[in-house]
Amino acid sequence: DTGVSQNPRHKITKRGQNVTFRCDPISEHNRLYWYRQTLGQGPEFLTYFQNEAQLEKSRLLSDRFSAERPKGSFSTLEIQRTEQGDSAMYLCASSLRDRGQFFGPGTRLTVL
């Protein structure tokens, strides 16, 4: 399967700890997106990369959140000093130009 992959699939952490998630997009896709989804809601945009450049960040992305995409391949999303409100499903998607985004399985974060 050459789809979008995300690791880990589940993460349980204590409040105040740092966590990092990884996304591996479809290999030829130059665009990479991070979204967050909470129960009963659709995904909400967090940030967007075109190749290695981070071109857009949502106001949802506080200073505790940082994302990188070194060399324009995989991407990481780090959350520092986690809070209970950060508990959500974090989704990664990739696309080639603007022809439809393909989503990974997500990382479910639970902050205790």
Place this chain on the structure above:
Amino acid sequence: AQSVSQHNHHVILSEAASLELGCNYSYGGTVNLFWYVQYPGQHLQLLLKYFSGDPLVKGIKGFEAEFIKSKFSFNLRKPSVQWSDTAEYFCAVNDRGSTLGRLYFGRGTQLTVWP
């Protein structure tokens, strides 16, 4: 900012019934439109998309959607549902004039099909 409304949060149907899920968006510019489906325990999958041309688009598994520009709508339809269509369905839009491509999603509609 754009917003997407899915008015039906939960739809329950019997097999062979016809389906129509509503989706309305608010944006004055030119948009691309999408429907995604999430089957139980699986990730979001692209069901169909509209960029331009024929406003009636056909997707996988017998689904279709019609873009009505004057109503800012992109409703999803299927003439005869199956038990395997039980899933959550999300409508999404993005700004065709933007190079950024971020998607705006509706809250989703949970479809339950009884055998």
